[in-house]
Amino acid sequence: MDQLHQATLLPKPTIMRLLGTLKTAGLVTKGERGIGYRVTSDVQALSAGFHGGPLVAEAGRPWASDLTRRLRWPAAIAVPDGGRIAISVSTAASSTVSPFHATIGVRHSLVTRALGRAYLAWCPEEELRILLRLLAASSDPEDNPPKLERVVREMIAEVRGQGYALRDPKVEPRSSDTVAVPILLGGSVAGTIGLTYFRSAVSQAALVEELVPALKQASREITAAIERLQRNMPEAP
Template structure:
């Protein structure tokens, strides 16, 4: 509500009435745990349809919840926002083992954070070059290390070779880590999905045998869900 008020300059009572109208029309729904609002797939009846961040968020919400239910660690989905990666879905609030508090809406570096690195590693070369130019003028030190392009190319090579991204160990909080993989649609990366955990609690073996396979499977399921939503076919209930 505060974000909408700042962007539109409309009085909050007016925004509340508009949101109520959109909810009645099925275009908007309450967010996780009743906090905030989100766009629903019914907006595909408008203009050019339903795509981008809202599509990834709606398709992925059941699957990140399932990851946290089974593996306990908080999961998140992030989408590109300028030259940053922004968290659109998070289970941090429902995980008793979360290294973080609420994270929805938080924007992270593409260069140092796992969710951002997973995006860079699988985006096309043309988009990567545009993002590098945007990172070059960023005021955030995480976005603009010395020899930026060389660093990014090394991160991409390592991430592709591994098949997953990890957070830069030099950034805070150092007691935790995040692992992430891309979410693909029609051969394009449309978002990333990751899990955060305390370094002391997850071994390399557990990372490779439990977390990474679970994230990869969730990513595939999200892609399937996005295709169903785009086709305007009924969406199954999600993981059981």
């Protein structure tokens, strides 16, 4: 509400009424635990192909919540945002053992963070080349380390080889880690899903035998849910 008020300068009661109208129309819904608002995938009916974050979030939110219910660790779903990856779903507020507080909207590096690495590792080569150019223009050392393309190519080979992505161990916070996998859709990556945990509490065996299989199953379920949503969407005018 505060963000909309600052961006539009509309009175807050007016914004409340507008949001109520959009909620009735199915274009927005309440956010996590009733806090804030988010758009739904029905916004695609308003234009020629709005997609990405809202669609992946709508399809993936139940599965992210299920992961946290079963495994306790907070789950996150992220989508590309320029040369970074942005959190569109987070269950940190529902996890009693979360290393972080609310993370929705936070943008992470594609090069060093697990959710971004999972995206880079499985996105099409044409998209990867575009992202490399965006990363090369960044002043953030996490995005643009020395010998950027070599670093990224080596990271991709490692991530694909093990079948999941981890955070670069050299970046903070070092007490926790994130493991992530892609959400595949056709020949592209719709987003990524990950779990964050304290390193001292999760063994390597638990990581590969419990967390990774659960993430991969959730990813497959989210892909199927996205495809169902797409089939049920009205065609854009």
